[in-house]
Amino acid sequence: MPWNAARRRIRLDQMARYNFKETEAKWQKTWAEKRCFNVEADPSRPKYYVLEMFPYPSGRIHMGHVRNYTLGDVVARYKKARGFNVLHPMGWDAFGLPAENAAIENKVHPAKWTYENIASMRTQLQGMGLSYDWEREIATCHPGYYRHEQKMFLDFHKAGLAYRKESWVNWDPVENTVLANEQVIDGKGWRSGAPVEKKLLSQWFLKITDYAEDLLQAIQTLDRWPDRVRLMQHNWIGRSEGARVFFPIAGRDEKLEVFTTRHDTLFGASFCAISPNHPLAGELAAGNPALVEFIAECNRIGTSEAAIETAEKKGFDTGLKAVHPLDPSWQVPIYVANFVLMEYGTGAIFGCPAHDQRDLDFARKYGLPVVPVVKPADAETVEIGDTAFPGEGVLFNSRFLDGLPVEEAKKVMAEKLTALGLGQTNISYRLRDWGVSRQRYWGCPIPFIHCGDCGIVPVPEADLPVELPEDVTFDAPGNPLDRHPSWKHVPCPTCGKPAQRETDTFDTFFESSWYFARFADARGETAFDRDKAGYWLSVDQYIGGIEHAVLHLLYSRFFMRALKHCGYTDVEEPFAGLLTQGMVCHETYKDPDGKWLFPSQVTKDSNGNNVMVDTGLPVTIGRSEKMSKSRKNVVDPVNIIGSYGADTARLFMLSDSPPERDLDWTDAGIDGAWRYLNRLYRLIDEPSAPLVAPGTQRPSSLGEKAAAAEKAIHKTIAGVSDDLDRFHFNKAVARIRELSNLLEGLNGTAADEAWALRQGLETLVRLIGPMVPHLAEELWLLLGHTTLLAETPWPEADPALLVDDSVTIAIQVNGKLRGTIDLPRDCPKEEAEQAALALPAVMQQLDGKAPRKVIVVPNRIVNIVG
């Protein structure tokens, strides 16, 4: 028995007239039948493309979805009312690991599981009354979708944007399978518990690094993105200007190439370090068991950078010496160090302990020299203890660089190295190429064939799509595609000899990197029609969680550029506007044993204490945290919509909290939204006096209250419009409530106030329409209209009614408020000053003395300085 069942029954009684269940179903049906939200590209009309991040079909919507899709729906309906041709589609990010986990755990085929989940989630979403063009619905696991990305991948390959190289994966030696980072828990496989090993596999990569500079520079053009997301992408790409420097290796005929951003400190070098995966390390290990063990130890850390980063910094002295590039008599030791990444720069560094904290720690640990070479400009020298000096300054102890500031020294050093052939300036990026291979079944097959004679051969376009086989089993470890008896065995397209299909599938970020373009032409024979995509793209407003701030958004930006390069489109940036919503949070509950409790298991007893519904035992309340299954602090949207209706849930999502901040789900909050909707309904369904007819003429003159109401109506229109333009939904709700408070005070029998009341009610309904569309549609009907509110234009504010004749001005003495006065708008400064000085409170403060100074800000404030 749900905890609030009794309360709910009372509510339903109260709602005898407004039955939200019937009403919401009725309007959803009407909108669908009249095809209100089905659109076509129409170059004669201005377009607006609103997109919410499409969900993974887990089977049930959660509050994060409700918030996300409510925000998008308000924007879509508002823009439609403002006259735009609005594209607002929805689909399913349908490939991924959970379907395979379900297959293993519940013996259900991933396809069946996924399509059933889609069906139930679609029903749940449709119950929210969202203004989607459902005719454009897509599921990325459908061959009609993924066939296009197989073609794209072939095109990328032709264009040199896709290539193969070896890279490391997490390998579970017990399950004989590759693990995702999230399947590695404390360095062990999540199912087997076996320590995870690193393994090298040959995999497909996309050359996102070709676009590093462009992706970085173009961030500047994304002026409707949150600054912090732009900053995160900026940092992720991580451009750094430095130099490559060649250190000859003593007694060998080769050179060690290092990347550094501090080539000015080259005379402070005291060691070199290479990555455990550096070719030189591998070579040296061949004759050195201790080094083999050290490298193995480094590889046990796993592939995730988070794991590597927390490990203790360690080095292994190879015994080799590197010769200083500018002094043949100077040698430094070469270490293998677990903190040097093969993927960044050259996989090798030189260490200057005096001016880099990590190098200093390393030098102290292994007893290496510390030679300062940069000092503050006004100091004689600099002493290095346990803290490095990484700052600006002037070079010393550095021969030809002595006396130069850091930047100048870098330039001189780079010139010298270049002239001697010992190095050159170089720009490195943190960004790495995108590995797209996954050793999984439930993903898009990669359209290549491995032939013993011809090598890696693309599947001919005529043979696309390469479809997933359906008859697969999940009862054995490894990739079902690899194990399938026949699927992978095909003749080589080039020579016809027996060959094997690629059994890896794409990373699921592949699907989400272009789905927004497919929506422009969801049923087309090609990936998307150039003209249709040209009309609809870029997405004008993209809405979703901050967790996708880097990967998904960056991959999509790269994809559009790659598609442009391959002739698909001229659009470069997929998302012109971005809104990142906050999380939905809820209080957490624990029973006396410290076990988590669902909110539905908690109630209040007669003394107001929180207790368990079943046992009456006391409950400990924890702080509000992001809703998550593990903490059980979840509220099921389906239950909320079932007991309060979609409009109530939508209104609550919009009230109080601004969209980019976290939102606290509270019962009190949902009750508040519910009460307001009922009040609104009563205001129109049971007015204190019968409402005047629609279209009633404005009386030639209005009394004070009616005139004030008329102004308030127009100010509300202007204010709500502005709020919605800026996504200040919580402020829009507050303004709408203010207007309804005011309308409740009007006298419905006086002709002028009755007219103002109807104007006000109609405005209220139109303004709240995008937020609570079902109730608003019903009220629009009750107000006597025969048109659909969903097809009704947005109200317009009369600019003449937005300004007041008189203004309230604050009067301060020495910056402290001492009173207010009402004055005509834009009255002369002298007048305001005189009126302020005449205030008794002001005269008392001045105590007979003349003011030293008076500041008058017209229409705002008078500050008297005594």
Place this chain on the structure above:
RNA sequence: GCCCCUGUGGCGGAAUUGGUAGACGCGACAGACUCAAAAUCUGUUGUCUUAACAGGCGUGCUGGUUCGAGUCCGGCCAGGGGCACCA
């Protein structure tokens, strides 16, 4: 460690971007209606002093700029997030 964001009543949050701090809502308290409760309606509600009139204090802390600071600048504290042995 670095970077970013956020700190305003009992709570969620407003404050036209330097000009009346606390809009709107939640909660609480009091009253009306009711046999009673629920629902609904009305009022009060930052805090301290005061019987009241008034006045003091108040936007994480602390300095500063300014006639005037929640808003700008410096330093610090707390919470949240992102990234990382980035060479």
